Amino acid sequence: xxxxxxxxxxxxxxxxxxxxxxxxxxxxxxxxxxxxxxxxxxxxxxxxxxxxxxxxxxxxxxxxxxxxxxxxxxxxxxxxxxxxxxxxxxxxxxxxxxxxxxxxxxxxxxxxxxxxxxxxxxxxxxxxxxxxxxxxxxxxxxxxxxxxxxxxxxxxxxxxxxxxx
Numbered sequence: 001x002x003x004x005x006x007x008x009x010x011x012x013x014x015x016x017x018x019x020x021x022x023x024x025x026x027x028x029x030x031x032x033x034x035x036x037x038x039x040x041x042x043x044x045x046x047x048x049x050x051x052x053x054x055x056x057x058x059x060x061x062x063x064x065x066x067x068x069x070x071x072x073x074x075x076x077x078x079x080x081x082x083x084x085x086x087x088x089x090x091x092x093x094x095x096x097x098x099x100x101x102x103x104x105x106x107x108x109x110x111x112x113x114x115x116x117x118x119x120x121x122x123x124x125x126x127x128x129x130x131x132x133x134x135x136x137x138x139x140x141x142x143x144x145x146x147x148x149x150x151x152x153x154x155x156x157x158x159x160x161x162x163x164x165x
Contacts, residue, residue, distance in 0.1 A: 054129030057136035
């Protein structure tokens with residue numbers, strides 16, 4: 001895939017997610033659905049390029065939501081856990097990814113999700129890591145504070161919206 005085309009698509013996604021990257025390659029990595037071979041990486045020793053970013057982003061998302069719930073809603077552990085789990089579960093993240101049409105920016109080495117032929121389909125299963133990877137990409141692009149701000153003021157309203165559907 002041509003680098004300029006990839007970067008153009010990521011700049012389009014930047015506008016949609018309301019964050020301008022200093023290093024667009026971080027967003028490229030977050031949206032990359034290419035499988036790589038890695039010993040002890042699960043099924044068939046394969047993992048996705050963006051899964052490391054997703055792990056970091058998942059941790060940041062959980063912390064930010066837990067902190068928000070603790071400081072603004074309740075200090076009771078069970079209630080915090082329940083509220084957090086309703087917001088950041090995989091089904092909610094997947095709904096956002098599909099319903100907000102971010103899925104079309106997922107890509108592999110050959111094509112984007114919405115351009116892919118049936119025999120080379122970009123994987124976007126119900127459990128996907130793209131939003132979490134975007135969070136980590138923002139964190140690595142600028143700071144924890146910017147990632148937290150993006151979660152609270154951009155992502156949080158979407159989490160609330162899609163957790164009630």
